Amino acid sequence: MQxxxxxxxxxxxxxxxxALVALLVLGAIGVAGPSGLLAWGxxxxxxxxxxxxxxxxxxERDQLKNRVALLDPRHADPDLVGExxxxxxxxxxxxxxxxxxxx
Numbered sequence: 001m002q003x004x005x006x007x008x009x010x011x012x013x014x015x016x017x018x019a020l021v022a023l024l025v026l027g028a029i030g031v032a033g034p035s036g037l038l039a040w041g042x043x044x045x046x047x048x049x050x051x052x053x054x055x056x057x058x059x060e061r062d063q064l065k066n067r068v069a070l071l072d073p074r075h076a077d078p079d080l081v082g083e084x085x086x087x088x089x090x091x092x093x094x095x096x097x098x099x100x101x102x103x
Contacts, residue, residue: 031037070077071084085091092098 029036033039067080070080
């Protein structure tokens, strides 16, 4: 039994070509686009970098919160207050000896 090939009309050929081009463009965007497969690695690297930066900033924030709590006017830490007075105002007790150390 023989099969007959139906000749495509120019209109059908053009439609199929445009559909193929559209599929190829969509596939290329899916692979190399801004949210495609190739961008996933870059996004993962940026996520790790930002998470480490968040961890560092959280640690710094916790240190600052602790220092603010120690300087609360209602119950300030006497050691920290004395340290800040000595470093910022250059004051000392009469019985203290100041030794300057060069870095």
